[in-house]
Amino acid sequence: MRRLARQDAPEFSVAARAAKEALSHVRSFQSARTAPGPVVPPGLRDVQPGPPVRSIYDAGGSETLPGKLVRKEGDPESGDVAADEAYVGLGHTHRLFADIFGRNSIDGAGLPLDATVHFGKLYDNAFWDGRQMVFGDGDGQVFERFTRSLSVIGHELTHGVTQFSAGLAYRNQAGALNESMSDVFGALVEQYVKKQPVSKASWLIGEGLFTPQVQGSALRSMKAPGTAYDDDVLGKDPQPDSMDSYVRTSADNGGVHINSGIPNRAFYLTAESLGGNAWEAPGRIWYETLTGGSLPATATFRVFARATAAAAVELFGSGSTEHDAVRKAWETVKVKV
Amino acid sequence: MKISVERTGGIAALTRVWTVTADTARARNQWQPIVEACPWDAVPKTVRAAAAAVEGSQPDRFFYAIRAGQRRAALPEQSVTGPWRVLVDSTRAASEDSG
Structure with missing residues (x-):
């Protein structure tokens, strides 16, 4: 049905529209089934x-x-x-x-x-x-x-x-995904206002929050996790940039602000690979993944990565440039899709 | 008696620790009532247990792990009220004064 929904040819337009509507209903149904928060009626x-x-x-x-x-x-x-x-x-x-x-x-x-x-x-x-x-x-x-x-x-x-x-739980990998969603769309708000393409954006979260006394530029870097600050008093930015350096900890709800560096970088790499504006194809893929209704509240990085790949296929087609960019990004941060 | 307050979480996830050592009779007399006023047996002992007890979604909030001698307590910031607030604020102020 997803393949049918992507058909652009006029002879398929009625079927494509019907398929899109059906998929939309499926997503709404899945959303109603899995979302722990208030459920938005499908029509909305x-x-x-x-x-x-x-x-x-x-x-x-x-x-x-x-x-x-x-x-x-x-x-x-x-x-x-x-x-x-x-x-x-x-x-x-x-x-x-x-x-x-x-x-x-x-x-x-x-x-x-x-x-x-x-x-x-x-x-x-x-x-x-x-x-x-x-x-x-x-x-x-x-x-x-x-x-x-x-x-x-x-x-x-x-x-x-x-x-x-998605109502992602605020603990361990689901919590790190919750944090990463906030960093991704927080960065996109800034880029969209400044009309900054991928290559011109800072990819920093919380730039300008530190006083001049602190050795650091921001709270986090999506482009280079682990490099946002290195200060005598605060220590060094603890974010890992791939699963090879995943941090196991009971602090910070299981490291939600720490391991978010991994999915953050996956988003950056997808955007870097596609070029242009990150709020376009990469933003749409991540937004569809978050709000589409099929992401479980306890999703792991692997479940989320697969969901982004599925969203890329749904939006742009299997084997599309966007689909490839998503798969390669997760591969680089060592999350198996 | 050593008193320590460790604050974790927050949007920046920077850990801050404030400590005070009450090692004179005068200091112990000053800190003992502040410590004794807290209901240590009524709260979680670990941050993990404190986080599990939080109702609803409150991302980016602080958690406090508090120690006074052999006693342990862990609280989300929204529960740091009354005598807990006095203990946390007093420890922070004394630690910053000595630092």
Whole structure:
């Protein structure tokens, strides 16, 4: 049926459309069967994405969410740098998912985008709490404010997309895939805004977050995992770049931010091989894999790699340049497809 | 008595450790009530167990592993409240002061 759905010739158009619709229903059914989060009704996959509905709150140094509303959709700049960066960053992230992937906000059903800034005192983190994004101001010694990085804003929102689609468990390899999804689409938000092709992009996550005292350029490098920082106090970036150096640990939910370097690099290698813009073919393949409905919540790297290859075949055909690029990328990072 | 607070996780996944050694009578008198105020027997002992007990999806959050003498506790940051918060903040402040 997938082969039939790809037929472009006019004589096959009716059959191709029927096959595509049938596959869409299968995917929706699979999604409903496997997704642990709220299930988006099948019809919503075809809904035209609406504009973002953003609300930015200020916690004022407390840890109470959401805090005081300081800027809502359509308001002029608030004058608070962090609040305005969050507002703009949420808009950019919404636009990538809407324009490129046809997704109607985080949940596919127009979920309002809420974010809180100035969370806690000297809080050096950003997170997704299951409903909204939260950003700290940084401690000023290691970290600047977390809204400085668009890839970090995209990263947090993508945790929401993952929660409402594949629902990847936040532990071990599934957790590292969850983290990698956030890095992949966080990087794509930045590249899409800057209109950067693969070759011009930094492929860094969290560039500009470290203070000048830190020896490092970013939190992670998708192009060269393990090279983002090397600092006397913080130590060296621990990310592996292939299964040969996979890190077995009980810390960090089984190394979710560490082993994500492996699938991150697989995405980069796919994009590098194809050239052009990473949000096009590579982004579509990864997005389809994440949201298509057949990825289990406990997927391993191998299961995910096979799913990306299947998505490449479905979108571009078996033996296509895109299919080959995906297979070779996983081969390079030593994950068997 | 040695007190240590290890913070792991977060979007950067950088491990930070703060320690204090209460080795004088005065220091022990100062730290003992702060340590005793925490319900050590009511919380997980390992970060893994603490992570398993977290409800819902909360990616990129910190976890704390706390030690005071022979006692052990592990908590997600959202559970570091009340006496735990006093212990963590006091240890961090004292460690940063001495460092």
